[in-house]
Each structure stands twice: as C-alpha cells, then as structure tokens.
Amino acid sequence: MYTAKINITLRKSILDPQGKAAHQALQDLGMTDIESTRIGKFVELEIEASDKESAFKKADEACKKLLVNEVMEDYQIHIE
Amino acid sequence: MSKKIGVIVFPGSNCDHDTYHAMKHVMNADTKFLWHKEEEIDDIDLILVPGGFSYGDYLRSGAIARFSPVMKAVKEFAGQGRPVLGICNGFQILLEAGLLPGATLHNKNLRYICKDVYIRVENNSSLFTSGLSQGTVLKMPVSHGEGNYYIDDEGLRSLEENNQIAFRYSDAEGNITDEANFNGSLSSIAGVTNVDGNVLGMMPHPERAMEELLGSTDGALFFESILNELSVA
Numbered sequence: 389m390y391t392a393k394i395n396i397t398l399r400k401s402i403l404d405p406q407g408k409a410a411h412q413a414l415q416d417l418g419m420t421d422i423e424s425t426r427i428g429k430f431v432e433l434e435i436e437a438s439d440k441e442s443a444f445k446k447a448d449e450a451c452k453k454l455l456v457n458e459v460m461e462d463y464q465i466h467i468e
Numbered sequence: 469m470s471k472k473i474g475v476i477v478f479p480g481s482n483c484d485h486d487t488y489h490a491m492k493h494v495m496n497a498d499t500k501f502l503w504h505k506e507e508e509i510d511d512i513d514l515i516l517v518p519g520g521f522s523y524g525d526y527l528r529s530g531a532i533a534r535f536s537p538v539m540k541a542v543k544e545f546a547g548q549g550r551p552v553l554g555i556c557n558g559f560q561i562l563l564e565a566g567l568l569p570g571a572t573l574h575n576k577n578l579r580y581i582c583k584d585v586y587i588r589v590e591n592n593s594s595l596f597t598s599g600l601s602q603g604t605v606l607k608m609p610v611s612h613g614e615g616n617y618y619i620d621d622e623g624l625r626s627l628e629e630n631n632q633i634a635f636r637y638s639d640a641e642g643n644i645t646d647e648a649n650f651n652g653s654l655s656s657i658a659g660v661t662n663v664d665g666n667v668l669g670m671m672p673h674p675e676r677a678m679e680e681l682l683g684s685t686d687g688a689l690f691f692e693s694i695l696n697e698l699s700v701a
Contacts, residue, residue: 398573401620402573402618403576403652405573405574405575405576405577405578405652406574406578409578454527454531454535455527457528457531457564457571459563459569459570459571459618459619459620460571460573460618
C-alpha cells in the first residue's frame, strides 16, 4: 500500500486572493521575513499498487480526471 | 409549436424551481425537470442547467456534478448543436465538463456577493442573444462566491477571435469599468459561449429578474430572445 500526498495550488500566474489576505495578516503580525504566501489544497490517497511508479501513475490519473482543474491549478504528487 | 424546456436537478441545486417557474409560468413554455440520474434526454429543445451548490460544491464548484449520468446526455445533446444554457453553478458545471472554456476562481474580495448588477450584451450572434442588440444593458442579480472568470492569455484571444464573449459586467450606462467588475473577472467577462454558439454559461441570474415585483424584468427579455430564436429554427 502506498500513500500519495498531493499538493494543489493555484497556477503561479493566477492571483491567489486567499493567500494575499493571509500574507497581509502575517505582515501585520510583524512576520516581515515571509515574502509570499500561497494557499492551496492537500489530498491524501491510499493506493493499492505493485510499485511506486504505478502508484504515481494512478495518483496522476486521479488528479487529471477529477482532483485538479488544470485550467487554474498546478499539482505535485509525493509517493510514500 | 411550443418548445420544450428541460431544467436539470442535481442534489444541491437550489435555483431549479425558480428557473422552472420563470420558464413555465412567466414565459409560458412547456417545461419539465430532468433528474440528474437520467441517461437520455428526449423531446427537449433547450436544456437549462440551474444554479445552486450541486454536490455541496465539494472539491470545486461543479467538479462532481459533471460526472452525473445526465451530464453525459447533456454532452451528447450539445454535441448535436442543440442549445444548453448554464446559469451560475450551472455555468461552473459546464466549465468543469469542458463544454465551455475557462474556470471560475474565488471572487477577488473573497466574499460571497449577492446583489443586482448590470451586464452588457457583447455580441448577438449566438442563438441566445440574437433578439437583443449589441450594447443592450440588462439588470439582474448575481449570487456567487466563485464567479471570478479566468482563462489564460491564449484562451482569451481565442474567445475574442471567435466572438464567444456574450456578456460583460458594466455600469447602468453600459460602461465597462473596474468598479462594475465586482468579482474581478478577467476582461469583465460575465458569460461565454462555446465556439459553435449553442452552449452559453453566465454567472448572473436571469431567472431571478422575471417580474416587476422582484426588481427587474430584463431576464424575461433574455429568455424571450431565446424562445423566439428557437421557434424560428
């Protein structure tokens, strides 16, 4: 059994108003070393697969078919 | 001959009855509900995908609804060049289903916005707007948290080249301004069609602007334009 940890964020070119609002709040708290803040989603999948590569493929298919809208989002998959 | 209208009902749709009322009782059109589990759509001339929070808006607005059995039938229907109109969440479902280009992001101020707005008819070449003159300003409500239309640069060029931008947010006089673009939509876009012009999606709610009592009858003008075009076709 493998675990796929998937991070989904808005594409870099898209303004992330949620991230921007949180960033402003962090600045207001004096945490001025933080230079940017982006907020996304985290998805965890438990996958039955013969090896890591095939687990990755299954996770990638899930992202492309449902979990991610590639018009506006990017994603990264980590298999453990 | 009276045209037949189908209003799709998903779990979480909440404008389905408003839309049904608008078509059946204000426009006097032969209207019926289409359950989301239906796999075939027969004997319908116009499909309306209403607003609401289909499947709780989980994951992304419209992302789950697009896998409903009825959406396969909607795709086939649209593929035959027959008319489909998505309103608000219905628009988001059509975007997720790939029937329309682009996506909707959170409103730029992160708030759910519910108010009357003005939209300007940008082109009257599609069957949905043929009875309205270009530049006509319509007043109707919006009610959404994620209506900030987005598409990449190439997509925007293609929308413009193919005359796919149906409506833009404007002020009451039809001026496109930053203030009027309350949700931050790219290029003030309020509604787009597919390349063939038989699928339209829009964030504002024409079905809530049908009777004087409710503040505007501009939605009825819009539906009248559609029904007239369908009768001629």
